[in-house]
Amino acid sequence: MPDKVRGIYKLSATLKRNPTTKDKTKLITTFDKKNMNSSLRQTIKNTISISEANLDYMLSLFKPLTLKKDDYFLEIGKRCNQVAFIKSGMLRIYYPNDKGEETTCYFSLPNEFVTSFSSFTTGNPSIETIQAILPTEIFVIEKQDLEMLYKKIPVTQEFGRKAAENLAIIMEKRISLFLNNSADERYQFLLSHNPILIQTVPLQYLASYLGISPQHLSRLRKNI
C-alpha cells in the first residue's frame, strides 16, 4: 500500500477489536495541497468573527508538518513553543507516573488543537510527551507568532480564550466520568462516544487513558 492513501475517517459497520496495520492506514487522509488548510480555516470561522483578510493573515502563520507514526511533536523535558492543529491522524499526550509507567492524558483527533498547556503558558520544560500514534498531518504555529498575532489583531485573543474554555469544559466532563462511573462504564462511554479510539488505539494506551490496568480492560472487553 502506498504511503499516501486517499480516504476519510470512516467507521466499519462492525467495530474490530484489533485493527490491523492495514486498517489503520486507511484512516489517514492525503495531504491536499489545494485545500490544505480548509479545515483550520473553517474551525476558526466557526469560533470567532474575523475578516477574510485577517483570517488569511492568521492562517499564513501556520506551517504544515507531516509526522510519521511514532514521531514526536514534543518530547518530555523540552519547552513547548508551538500549538498544533490536527488535520488528520492522531496524537497521544502522555507522561511517566511514579512507577515509571506511561499515563495517557488524552488523545488529540482531527480538527482539534493540541499543545502542552502548562509548558506553553509557563515556559517551563514540558512534563509530558506528545507523539503521533498514526501518520499525522498538522498545522503548527509558533508561540512568538501567536503572541504577535494577539497584539496585532486583538480579536484573535478571543479565539485563544474560547479554545481554552472549550478545553476546560471537555476536562470537566472527563473528571465527571471518574467521579461517577466505574471502569466498565467509562469504557462503554468511550465505545459510544469515541469509537474511533477503540478502533485505533492499542489496548495498553486505552487502559492508561481510562485509569485501569491493561489486564482489567481485557477482562472488561470479554464480558461485553
Added chain:
Amino acid sequence: MPDKVRGIYKLSATLKRNPTTKDKTKLITTFDKKNMNSSLRQTIKNTISISEANLDYMLSLFKPLTLKKDDYFLEIGKRCNQVAFIKSGMLRIYYPNDKGEETTCYFSLPNEFVTSFSSFTTGNPSIETIQAILPTEIFVIEKQDLEMLYKKIPVTQEFGRKAAENLAIIMEKRISLFLNNSADERYQFLLSHNPILIQTVPLQYLASYLGISPQHLSRLRKNI
C-alpha cells in the same frame, strides 16, 4: 460570637478532623470597605499588564455580594450570566448524578474565579449548582459587562484567556490524580495540598469530590 469577626485564614498547628461551627467561623474575614477589592485588583495586576485607569474601570464593573452559608450563587437549571471572584469564604460546585446523589465537582477558594463554564459560555441552562458552604464574600461581574469590557479594552481578553488556561491546567492535574492514584493517595494529596478543605468541608462533600463513598473515606481516615 458576633456575625462579623476580624480574622484571616489561619491553620491550627494540629489539623482537626471535625472542626466545630465555632472554628469554621474563625476562617471568615470581615468585609473591609476601604480595601474591598484589593485582592481582586492584585490578582488582575498579577495576570496582565493594564493601565491603572483601565484597571479602575474594570474593577468598577464588579459588584460586591455577600452570601450566607447555604446561599446559592447559581441554581441548577438557571442560566449563568455572571462570574464571581471569591474574596473570602468558600463555594461548592456540584450536580446530581444518575443515582440522584450529589457529585461535588470542585471547591472555589478565596482569590479564585468561579462560574458555570459550560452555561456561561454556551448560554444553556446550568447543569450544576454553585452554593456557599461558608459565609462568603464575592465580587460579581455580569456577562454583558464582561463582553463589553472585552470589546472596549481588548487587552482584557488576555485575562479571560489566561483564567481559562489556568483552569485547564488545574483540571489536568485533577485528572492525573484519578489516573494514577488510589482513593487513599488522593485523600493524602488533598491533606498535604489543601488542608483547608479537610478542615472545613463536611466529609460527605469531600468523599464525592474524591470520587469515593463516605463510608470508605471514613475508613481511610481511621487508618492514618
Added chain:
DNA sequence: TATTCTACTGAACATTTGCGAAGAAAAACA
C-alpha cells in the same frame, strides 16, 4: 519464511472499594 519481540488474553489470588445496616456523635432546633 523463520525468528524475535511485543502486545494481548486468561486465570488465580490479593487488595481496594462499594453497599447496607446499626450505633455513636454532632448539629440543629424548640
Added chain:
DNA sequence: TGTTTTTCTTCGCAAATGTTCAGTAGAATA
C-alpha cells in the same frame, strides 16, 4: 436544656480492580 435530625463511624460481606504469571497471537525484522 432537652429533643430531634443529620452526619459520621463501624462492621461484615460482596463486587470491582490490581497483581502476578503463564500462555498465545500478532507484528516487526532479518
